Structures are given as C-alpha cells and as structure tokens.
Amino acid sequence: MALSKPSTPSMFKKKSGTSLSAMASAASYLSALSQADARARGQSNGSPTSTPALSISSSITSSSQDTVLHEEEDYADGLVLPARPPTSEQVFNTVHTEFGHCAQEEYRLTSKHTPGEPVPGHVDADPPYYILFSTYISYLILIVLGHIRDFLGKRFHAASYHHLIPRNGYAPLNSDFDSFYTRRLKTRMDECFSQPVTGVAGRTIVLLDRMSPDYNHTQLFTGTRTRALNISSYNYLGFAQARGGCADAVEDSIKRYGVSTCGSRLEGGASDLHANTEALVAKFVGMEDALICSMGFATNSTYIPALVGKGCLVISDELNHASIRFGVRISGASVRMFKHNDMNSLESLLREVISQGQPKTHRPWKKILLLVEGLYSMEGTLLNLPKIIELKKKYKFYLYVDEAHSIGAMGPHGRGVADYFGINPRHIDILMGTFTKSFGAAGGYIAGDKVIIDHLRVHGHSGPYAEAMTPPVLTQIIASMASIMGVKPPAPAVSSGHSLRLTSPAPSVQEESYVHPGPVPHSALPTWLNLPPELASGEEGATRLRRLAFNSRYLHNGLIKLGFITYGHPASPIVPLLLFNPGKMNMFHRMMKDRQTPIIIVVVAYPATPLITSRVRFCVSAAHTKEDIDTVLRTCDEVGDVLDLKHGLPRSERWPIDEITSKAVELAHMMK
C-alpha cells in the first residue's frame, strides 16, 4: 500500500505552501468528490448492491495523496464518500474516512449542564424476568458444559490439557480453575475481541479479516480487509488522523526531535517539549501546574502511591478503573468503597470513617482521598461533581478525579466535568486524565497545585524510573490541545522565543464558577509549530466539541426511543446498550459487522461488568456524521428486533426509525 513505496514529494511539501495552494488542493479535492458523488447517486437509483466499481480514482490522485481512493473498495457502503454531497461553498480539509464531512450547522450542540437539573445517578437496568432467567440459565449451561468438557477432556484428550496439569515438578502456569472462565466462556466469543486492524482508528477503520478453523483456538488471517464504521475507538474529538494540521505538526517534530527522548525524566530524558506540554496542559485544565507520564495506566498506578500511604484512607468508587486499584494497592493505604456514583452511600461512608478513625486504634486518619472518575468507561455515568464539592467542603477530604474519558469529551470548552458543570477546577485537588482518548495521542497527566505536582515529580515512581514521553506524542498533544483552545496571535512586541512557563496565572481558588482561560498565547507553543489557520483560530476545535455533543445525545436518545435499555448520562459519548444474554454478544457483534455498511462495536461482559449486564459499548466521536449515527441506529433497530433487545420502552411509546432520523435535532435537544 502507500507505506511500501516511497512517498511522492508533494506529500511532504504541501504543508509548507501558502493558504492559497491549500485552497487549490482543497478545491480540486472538492470537485473530485462532488463528481464522484454525483456518479454514485446516479447509480444508486438502480440497485444499490450492484454498484460497479467507480473509475474516479484517476481524477482524484492528481490533487494529493490524501485522497487516494482504492479501486477495489466498494463505495456503496457509505463509508468512503459522504452521503451528502458538498456544496460549492463548503471546504473540507479532512479525509472523510478519518473525520466525516458534515457542514450542517443544526447538527451541533453544546455540552453543558443546565443549572438546577438533577444529575442522574446510576440506575440499574430492569429487564423482563424471562430475560434475567434465561441469562442465568445460559451461564449455568455454559459452566456445566465447560466442566463436563474439562472432565472428559482431561481423561480422553490429555495432550491439550497438559499446560494445566502439574508436570515433572512444575506447578501449572495457570490453574484450570483460574483459567476456566477464559477457556470455557471467553473462547466462545473470541471473535469479538482483539480484532487486529490497520490504518487510522478514525471514523472508519480497516479490519484484517480473520477466521477460526478450530472453534477459536487459533485465528487465521484470510488476507482480505474490510473497512468498517468505527464506533468503538476512544476517538472522541476525532484527532486520530493521519492527515491534517496535527499530523503535519507531528511529522515536523519527528524530523526535528526524532522518535525518542532516551531515558527517564529525572535521568537525562527531559526535553524542552516536556516543559512546553506540561505548561500547556496546566493551562488547558485550569490548574497551577501539571506533569505528564508516558502511559495512561501508569499515571494512576505510579503516582497515587506518592500521595497516600499507611494511615491514609482512600475512598474509591466501586467501579473505578483497574489502574486506580493497582495504584491504591501498591500505596499501602486503607481502602473503602462506596456504591457506584451514589452520593448517599458516599456521605454515610464518610461519616462513618471520619468518626470511627483508623481500624482498631481509632486514631484519626492522616488524610482521606476520594478517588472517582469523571466519566465511567463501562457505564457512561457522569460524576455528580456539584454534590461531591459540597461534601468536600463539609468533610475535608481530598478529591482526585480521573478524567481519562471526560477530558476533551465533556463541557462547552472540552475541559472535562468541571467545565460541564461550570465549577472552578481549583476546587478539585487533583485532576488526572489521559491523552489516549480525546487527543489521539498516548500517556496521561496529573494537574494540581504546584506544591503537589513538584512532590509527585520527585516522589512518583515514573519520574526516576519510567521512560519519558516521546516527541511525536508530545507534539500531538500540543497540537490537538492548542487547536481546542485556539492560539492568541503573537503580540507585535514578540516575547522571548523560549518561554517555557506560561505567564498568565491559572484561575484563583476563590472563583466559584468556571472561568474560561481563553486562547493560549502563541509564545507558549514551540516556536517551530505552525498550525493551519482553521486549527489555530480554535474554530475547528469548537466545531469538534459541538459535533461530539450532538452525536452523543442523538445516539443515546435515539436508542432510548427505539426501545433499548441504555445506561449512562445522555451527554456522555460512551453509550452502553444492554444485551444481558451472553449468546447475544456474539450475534450482535456479527450482525453489525456483516452488514453492507459494516459497523464494529465493543461488547463487554463479565468480569468487566456484573455477570448479567453484558452490554455493547458505543464510543461516539466528533468524526461521525449525523448519517453515520443514522446508520448505527438503523442497524441497531433491525438487529434489536431479531435479538429481542427492546425492553426499555413499551411498544406504544417507541418511535419508528424514520421518525428518529428525521427528528434528529429535536431528539438531541430533548432532555431525558
């Protein structure tokens, strides 16, 4: 493919050109697209399934390599070409397969909390009894069958069990009891997991097709590829792109900085880009200082132990992420859990632990740290931040909010839950988040007061021992974050080139409500970084935020109106759809993937969720167009009928699918 042959010079030179040449290439791309689209529409009047291969690639490759369309791809699936032909005024500078073209202003929404509206807690699903019953029966059958197979297999087919049986003095590496779930339950639905892919995890993704000849013990690649609509990747703002301003900046940084910084932050791996990024992150989230870590998981697992230790208490939501649990376990602090997102449970726990003190000795706790997530990755529930801040004032605990999924994805300015609720982030002690999701990069950050961050820099495990973040990743963070914030054009009197610290102070603690920090000054970015105007102005960033907000609400409310049982906050880009029966996971996955427009989804089951609430988890992206969400809803509607999944609304209150797609705007504005 494109990777194997040396790239044409135009590919690299294009970006250094003036805006005029960019316009020219955009315009030619546009004309090619509209031609192609006109042809596609002309043909779709006939039978859409038998569309002959379109011979349009020659007219497009001349513009730039961005838009190479491959002859062998089938355009009838609506993935490669936009469903709505662009008009002459519209200029799109993204590749439709990575970031969908959508110019309709009505398909935008602001992600914002309406003051006074109660924050929905977590409501357990309530399916009909026969569903519950059949789910339990399914698991029972699976477990019984599994044990029978183990029993017989060990006697008649010992060869395939020898890694589970003690052999010449070695205990088995994993006991058959521990691996029972994996072998006997997960293997049956292995086709839903670990699907290898290639290319950009953007609006669409290319699957490397595979099949299993032996009931999922081995997976073989068939050699073919399938492009599918991707509603699974954590690509909330659609920054997973191989083209565009951010990718250009990353390319520039690889050429300037290389791939690695060779070492840990405290031992010769520190670079000026690190300081740049940390200052920018602090400004973005509205805290005094921030530090970054090369892996999101490690951000929690290596820095939490530097905050709490023996004699400290951690209060943790029962559904917190594995990395938080890892960090807490290493820290040696005591842990207590409260019911997921249940503020009453939290308050009664707080009253108990403060009044009782440490177990047995009854000494007061040194400190209490509340560990919660902004947006929960499996349920889509949003943290009840206003209530927690209220409790924090009363009970004096420290607050650590893991914004892995909410940063960039929530709030009118994309600054996470504090922004969404209009609360000053300085009321939170520690904001943690990752760059993997909304920013299309990797790694994580911790932001807070400078004293705390400096303490973590010295005492956190990552500082001296873990590799520092690499320059391409740093640049992706800087470029994507700056394009959400917008860049203040340089003042006439240019300040010094290497100002690594930002001059404007973070909002003070006294402010009650959220104060938007405004665009980032040009001097805070690396001097060589040149963002294209649409990114530098912050316009595209704002559009991405508003597209994500619309798509999230539209999909969530659409699924509800179709009659499905969903979880989570309507504004959350994570939309879980409940399946219950384990057998339906395989079927749902396969039926979505085998459509004319293949859709790939994530199914999650025990142990990531409680046993009975197996679910599909959609991750909406700003890269999706309204038509993509229509496709998902339409497919869910059909699959839901076949699999008997619509138990959320009585039949009379459901909307037909055509009504949903035509009233999308009204639906998205509808409060739950």
Place this chain on the structure above:
Amino acid sequence: MSSSSGTLEPLFSFLAQALATAEATFNKLPGSAVIQRYVRSSHQNDPGRTLLELILVIFAIRTLLQSRTRADRNGTHYIQFEDKEVKELVDEWVPEPLAPPLSATEEADLYAVPVVVGPNSAKPKLLSTGKTALNLASLNFAGLAGNEHIKQRAVETLRKYGLGSCGPPGFYGTLDVHMDLERDIADFLGTEASILYSQGFSTVSSVIPAFCKRGDIIVADRNVNFAIQKGIAISRSTVRYYDHNDLKSLEEVLQAVEKERKKRRGPLTRRFIITEGIFQSDGSMSDLPKLIELKNKHKYRLMLDESYSFGAVGRTGRGLTEIYNVPASKVDMILGSCAIGLCAGGGFCAGSQVVVDHQRINGLSFVFSAAMPGLLAVSGSEGINVFRNTPSIFESLQENVRAARAILDKVDCVTIPSHPASPLIHVNIRGATSAWTHQYPSSPPTSAGLHPHSASLLSPTKHAKDMASRDWDLDLEERLLQEVVEECLSQNVMVTRAKTLKNQELVQARPSLKLAITAGLTKKEIEKAVGVVKASLVKVIGKRR
C-alpha cells in the same frame, strides 16, 4: 390457676386458629405433601436431625441476609455515635496536607535536572548552557537516537496510521505493526512469541502479578529494580530474597524453601526466580548459565528482566542469552524495554506461546491500557533491523565501554560495581564516608535525609536499622556527586546521578553516578567525555579524602 387459664383462653384459641390457617395454606402449596412426609419420617427416625436441620436453615437465612460489604458496623471495634457527635468529630478532624512541600535539596535537585533542547542524541544541546554536550546520561546504548532511516519510517507510519491507537489491544487497538514488532522481537531473541506493553517500566510490574498469585513462591535478588519490587508487592506471593548477585545465597534460599515445603507438606505451587540481566541499581550482570542450572535443578521458572541488557550487550544486542550463548527458550520469561534497548517506546515479554497468551488476558497494563502508537512499534522493528544488519555497532559499543573503564578503573577515589562489559556504569565513592560528616560540618542540618512525609510511608524502625548498618552517608555522597555532575555539565559533558526513590526502595542503593556509554560517540569522544568525568571526580572527591 383456673383464673389464669381463663385469661389465656382467647390467646390459645387465636393460636390454634392461626395454626389451622397456616396449615391450610401450607397444604394448598404444590408439593407440600412431599415436604410434610419428609419432615415427619425424618423426625420419626431421628428427632435430633430435625433440630440440626432447623439450625442449618436459620444459619443459611442469616448468611443470605448479611451485608456483603466489609463495613464492620457490627464488629467489636465499631463505636455507635449520635449524629451530633459525628458532626463534632467531622468538624474537629484536620487532615494532613495532601503533599508536603519539597525540601531544599529535593527542590534544588529537581531544578538541576538537565533539559535537552531539540533532539536528544549522543550530542544534544542543553537548555542550561545552550551548548552541545557529549551525552553520557541518556539511554542510547546502540546509538539509535536520531537515526534518519528510523525517522523516515516513523513518518511513513504516521501518514498511514495516525498517531494514537485510541483503544486497548482487546478492542481494536491491535495494529498489524504491533503484531509485526512482537514477531520481530520473538524471532530476534529466538522465543516462540512475545507481547508488547505500552511502557517499559510498567511491563514487569504487570507480568509478575499475571503469573504469581497468593501462595506462590518468588525468590528474587535483593537489589532488583523498583518495578519488580512493586510487581512482587502486588502479586501477594510469598517472597524470599537472596543476596545481591550471589548465586550461593540463591542456592541456599532455594534449598531452605524446599525444606520448608517438605516440612509443611504443602501443595505444589508455582515458583519463580526473578532477577535482572544487568542490574539497574549497579550495572552488575547475572551469571545466566548458573541461574538456569539452579532453576532447572530446583524446578523454578526464571523471569529475567533484560531492560538494561537487551539492545546493549551481546554480539548483536540480543542481551544476556547471546553473551552466555544460552538459547532464549531456556529462560521462561525474558522482559525487555523497547524504550531503552530500541530507542522507541514500550516494553515486551518474550517466552513460550502459553506464557504470552496468558498475559493477553491477565497482564493488567496490557489489558487496561491503550496500545502503543503505531509509529513507536515501527521504530522498534526498524531498530531490530539495524541490529541485524549492522552488528558492528555492538563492537564499537564494547570498545567504548572498554575505553571508559580503562580510564575510570584508574581513579582512586571511586569504586565501580558494574560488570566490565556493561555499557551502564555506576560509579560509587570509595571508602566509608559516614566519618566524613564530622570533618565537614557544612552538610545541611537535614542530613538525616528523611523527608517527614516520605519517611512515614515506610516503617521507621527498618529504615533506622538500614541507616545504622551502612558506613556511607547518603546525603553527603549525593551532594558530592551532584557537584561532580554540575562540574561535568559546565564542561559540556552530560552525566547524571542515579536517581532513586528514597525510603521506598527495598534496599537504598549507595549514591552513584550513572553513566550510559553509547555507540553513538566515537572512541575519542568517549575518552574525552570520560576524561572530564574523571577530572571532576578527582577535583570534587579527591580533595575531600
């Protein structure tokens, strides 16, 4: 008597009526006759059994109704408070600050960390001086940093895959380039398979708990790196330590464990030896053939952390297995770092197919973390290609190491615990320095070196014992070595002290200079740079002795 029975008459009649209704309802239930018959016959046979069964039923109901959370409200230590008292206690409670401010030394150290402007390589430009320095601090053993071909391939990958993978490997985060790198590593080392983690440091602390569970036995070197220590801590296995790099001590520990097991007649559990190839803490090297002999004899599995030896030693950079000419399949799990060895990012664990497949579901930071960016995986693969095609880089690396050691070994005031072939060289101050403190009262008053907060994280008694048993002064040596570092920096040679987490390590390593020799510099340049280090050592430490 009669009067009392008269007053109880209505009660009896009510009871009789209630009993009759209950019996009627019971009889209406389907299957009630069977139960009735069962109870009757069992009572007839053995009246004691009825009582026993009744107790069992009550116990079962109680267990079902009991709260499943750990809240020990009914525990003996629970004190019942009134609402008002709780309010008072809440109002009175004053928590400690979340993080205490840094001490003056810590702050000075933090700001003294050298920062590179622009690309890091064998000759980076430093922010503090604005000049180009010779780099003996960054981990760039094979000199891959800044390799133009790797950069070119990284850009190509970026243009095809974008940057982030935007998902964990289980959910559409596995790219074909990840699988390629996994295969490349396995082929390169000669194992069946390998698995990639997205950070080198987090690799081993995930691999250990994936295999070692409660009740399993881990025998580990006392000076293993911090990541291994944390992995062991989280695994909850039984752990025994042996003296640093002392295989005699290892054998004794193995025998002791076996004896203990025989005595207790415990079941056969998984047993692991965990150690490092080249130790992060001092650069010494394990004797792999002897380790393998011992592990085979005592039926242990060997987990070898090659973070500092993979891509650093051996004829083509394959690490310890190549130096000792041991097939990699003899080691059960080889862990390495693509960030250190290949100048890319992430880490790996190589071993048999069973070992690798197990981690794909049980490796915590594999399952719960996003896959590494595609371009880092490709950079790793290209790094391996470079190793394969130009093994001469490891010859020049060894030459550089020999040149450096030739100079350093002659310095009187230091000792070097590192293996002669190790490109990671630790330099300690020679002799007992604890006596020096009295001669040089200039050492700051906080010389106990104990940060009030971090000290509280460990048991104070253990730490005090550590302090008493050693004849070197932690703070004094750190201060001296920091002076050496700054002296070198002023002469445009970038070096660093070994940074450790004080009071969190199992064994506090003696302060040292940590030199990373690179093949990216010529022998002349290495001699020049190490010459500067030598001069600085003599200047700062020599005059103190």
